[in-house]
Amino acid sequence: MNMRAAVVTAFDKPLEIRDIPIPEPEAHQVLVRIEASGLCHTDIHAAHGDWPVKPALPFTPGHEGVGVIEKVGSAVTVRTVGERVAIPWLGYACGTCEYCVSGRETLCASQLNTGYAVNGGHAEYAVAHADYVVPVPDGVSPAEAAPLTCAGVTTYKAVKVSGLRPTERAAVFGIGGLGHLAQQYAQIFGAETIAVDITDDKLRLAEQLGAAHTVNAATGDPVAEIKALGGADVAIVLAASPRVLEQAHACLRRGGRLVLVSLPKDNAMSLPVFETVLGGISVIGSIVGTRADLAEVFRLHAAGRTEVIYETRKLDEINSSFAEVLDSTVPARLVFEM
Amino acid sequence: MNMRAAVVTAFDKPLEIRDIPIPEPEAHQVLVRIEASGLCHTDIHAAHGDWPVKPALPFTPGHEGVGVIEKVGSAVTVRTVGERVAIPWLGYACGTCEYCVSGRETLCASQLNTGYAVNGGHAEYAVAHADYVVPVPDGVSPAEAAPLTCAGVTTYKAVKVSGLRPTERAAVFGIGGLGHLAQQYAQIFGAETIAVDITDDKLRLAEQLGAAHTVNAATGDPVAEIKALGGADVAIVLAASPRVLEQAHACLRRGGRLVLVSLPKDNAMSLPVFETVLGGISVIGSIVGTRADLAEVFRLHAAGRTEVIYETRKLDEINSSFAEVLDSTVPARLVFEM
Amino acid sequence: MNMRAAVVTAFDKPLEIRDIPIPEPEAHQVLVRIEASGLCHTDIHAAHGDWPVKPALPFTPGHEGVGVIEKVGSAVTVRTVGERVAIPWLGYACGTCEYCVSGRETLCASQLNTGYAVNGGHAEYAVAHADYVVPVPDGVSPAEAAPLTCAGVTTYKAVKVSGLRPTERAAVFGIGGLGHLAQQYAQIFGAETIAVDITDDKLRLAEQLGAAHTVNAATGDPVAEIKALGGADVAIVLAASPRVLEQAHACLRRGGRLVLVSLPKDNAMSLPVFETVLGGISVIGSIVGTRADLAEVFRLHAAGRTEVIYETRKLDEINSSFAEVLDSTVPARLVFEM
Amino acid sequence: MNMRAAVVTAFDKPLEIRDIPIPEPEAHQVLVRIEASGLCHTDIHAAHGDWPVKPALPFTPGHEGVGVIEKVGSAVTVRTVGERVAIPWLGYACGTCEYCVSGRETLCASQLNTGYAVNGGHAEYAVAHADYVVPVPDGVSPAEAAPLTCAGVTTYKAVKVSGLRPTERAAVFGIGGLGHLAQQYAQIFGAETIAVDITDDKLRLAEQLGAAHTVNAATGDPVAEIKALGGADVAIVLAASPRVLEQAHACLRRGGRLVLVSLPKDNAMSLPVFETVLGGISVIGSIVGTRADLAEVFRLHAAGRTEVIYETRKLDEINSSFAEVLDSTVPARLVFEM
Ligand SMILES: [Zn+2]
Ligand SMILES: [Zn+2]
Ligand SMILES: [Zn+2]
Ligand SMILES: [Zn+2]
Ligand SMILES: [Zn+2]
Ligand SMILES: [Zn+2]
Ligand SMILES: [Zn+2]
């Protein structure tokens, strides 16, 4: 049997939509019929070979794939046919190293990443390690589960590691596919949020989602405005620019925490040592989240605590969708529906 | 009655040793007859007016003053004449702000710093707020208590905020007045230590103090050598140079923590975002320590858990002592004995 | 000038409403004209001399007094005439011991408790240490601030020390003056709440306040019902009975935490060791909260995040009010309005 | 091929030493030739069927088995023939539940326990799940690794969850097979230790191992003596008696933590609520440790940080060894050498 899949054949060429055989699940794998697959900026980096360790060609990107298990490998016991699951960035981890055993599996040195080291979700079918897919609870639609699978869990984890708590103020820089979720998680952790963006549309969205304050960084000075509010206890930056990271640092109160999530092209942020030391500030790198974190993300959504803003596209629109993301013309997360 | 005091009269002139009146303690103050007063690099920054907010001239620097209480102000109840106390950098904090009340008094916005905003310990006498001097327990000599009062508590706190624990590896960059204490505290928290310095003398000292590994950064590549050992879980940098901070970051394992303590002239460290995010790394600013931290530092020393390396100088050698520190010709902390 | 005050003259007699002189603030004190003063069960224990260390007679109970500063002592700088403040249980702490300095002032061995060691808020005026009164922000009425001053901060702190976080389930046993606030704080920390009480009125209130589940412990088995929901991650017990504490322990999931707040007459709870060890369960004692905690409680209320259920009484109804509380006929916190 | 194994055939009969076939490892298992196997009190509970859920008969107890891998199952990739490994109490956990994924695998509801649900180490050979055996580093002998595999990791974890840190005081109640290790771990975490026992021999051992204070609970009052030292910040109780647990609670300072590890016959400890609340005390249940904890325990021993006191026995002495443990005539951990 064949399926359609988006395939990267060269780092400098558009993706091709190919007809290729549906893969067979190995002993520990499940075969998932994909219903929805979210488009993450990382997919574009993968397809362009932007990062030091490049994927082996050809490959199918996508690490927000959500669908129904159609087949399970011979050794699979934890999952069953018919379950809806998500296939996240952490496609596999060793399960025995100190990171895996101590609740930090996203730092496992043996991890395999979906849509990068192994084929991902931008296809009609995908295989995935049974232990690393995460069940999607009833009441969470595939199209909403998809963005939660990376954008959701990544920002949820960022909020978690920040130690944010009620009565603190969190500034979220960039209210897009990730930022609008970061804001909601900050609120769920009890904080007051400040949304920072450069378009009024996004700031209106942030307000609707419950932001206590909004700052237009195109027309105003976010550092001055946030300082005027008393400063931020936590800043989470989804805009992948060193300059924004530096602004975010500057708007922190004493004891504040800056969480790094996005990966700017210019890798280096200039960190002011004096202010960091005297302010007792921490800068915290956070990378996606564990399976337990993703289960929590789904649980919050099933309980009606979050709203996912997305638009759907068809899989054969993948190249124009990439362009939309790169042009920042897209208002929210894009999700391919199969 | 008069006393001798080292006085900064201009930011571009040497200090003068002057005969000035012994100050009278105000209601909440104690008058301390100084026995020993450690020389911290910050004293030099204060005397040179290096930092944005400069001290008001004239003033007496010194925030490692240790001595005996000779007089107490009318409202003092917590301290008594005859007690030996240390007068640390945190000369006063408000006691009521959220930082003071939540155990983070070193972040108090109303704090007054000894030897900077108020006269410090490089004199025969000093007055200090009774609530902010810290008793020196029996068995801790004034000359040893002095370096512990800033160098000790600063590095102790740095280790504390790093979350360092047994079976972890801590790399200490710069085995001088602060570094040799940082190393010992890392060991007291149960860790294995790697000492990094550019002179073999310092590395021999580190070995005697219990370092598991030493790295000469002048003749070898500290990043490569520490990575070969498996990387560091925690790096504490006492060498005030952005390049060393960047090396320290590069030698961290996944989940590692870089603690910033020293203040480089070139304020900006270049922070690699990609490595910080993917490695789940934290960069933590730490500023001196609270009174409770200093009491712990003294308690450890009284219990024989630390060794303080220092040399004594006379107060009228203060200008040559500054030169020694700036030339890096001094093997350890300098302490003025009165 | 005179004022009316409720005075305990003997542990076995009703309180007297007396006309006594308005106290003069000492150097570090403020004089507060009380607007509202909440009635806490502890007031009754104080008036009856129930606890090992009894108050010195005669005295005025009350540690939820809220009012406006009319006079400040000669040494007061942090507060000013005209400010509205609350006078909580922690009337004074030393400010220099390890507990005070490390953010745990409620454990200070030198603390003086309001309405117990020093006269409290059940009067037209009260003096209090300026550093230990807590400003009441605009938008929080005296009558609402009063219950927040003990019932609020106590339950807020209980939730805080439990480490409760989003996606966890918190069971609150006893939806009265404390419990209805505990429930709301648990929700603010992001958790799903289970309200347990023995009257349907209280459970209806809990539902209105956002409880996800309610359990009537008079008609059903709370352990079985909570276990059926998957168990509780955190249980907070406001019903002062060993049997309820034991039930609360039994309804915890693995890794669960039981927070002790209320003080049962029969002091001893029977703790099952086997279940505690195998379940990795913690039992945590929590006593009121710090000034910083109370400031957070007020901030949440000013932001519209909490609702305070109370009824007002006149000061000369204090003896019948005590009876109402003892008979459990009162639907919520009682507040004396002056 | 046959092997000798100690077999429980009935809960009311002595164990039999039987000749039975060497088991074949399943796909995910390894076959370990046992060199040393420590005797834990839990083995006796297992053999007697003391606990609610009893092992299925017949079975071989032992969860401190250490030996060399002789064969690996077809799907095993993480372990290789020739490696020395330990087979701990946690023989298997699901690897996918919230506990397993968040670093708390010892709370996994699907766990299988070695020497209880599956055959254990009191035999010449044992099979074990490859992912759950823990490598024994060079320089750690089998006879020393054995007690570390349960007694070591259990007490190490107890110290870890207590949050014990330098300058704190830890009281260890019962200096036997577990206690002498608990004391050493407390010291490695930087604390000052107080050893409590009823025999002077044990207290002398504790002194040799570095205890700062010793208390003979047979001839003195441990609560009074520990209070005279200032009280304990942490108490760890290895003597399985409710009365000792209650004493341990009574000797805590404000903010103290009591860690429950041992399982007394009389399951119920009487917990004083008043003292727990006012003292801000926590009671923490702790059950063995994870694979990562055990790896840390081995690493500390390989680094020369711990000393293991044990005596060896032959496997066919198992019944008399049980008797020795029950009579408390044994001075330390017993280890069967095969
Ligand atoms: Zn992504
Ligand atoms: Zn791993
Ligand atoms: Zn200094
Ligand atoms: Zn302050
Ligand atoms: Zn109260
Ligand atoms: Zn105190
Ligand atoms: Zn055991």
Ligand SMILES: [Zn+2]
């Ligand atoms: Zn599990």
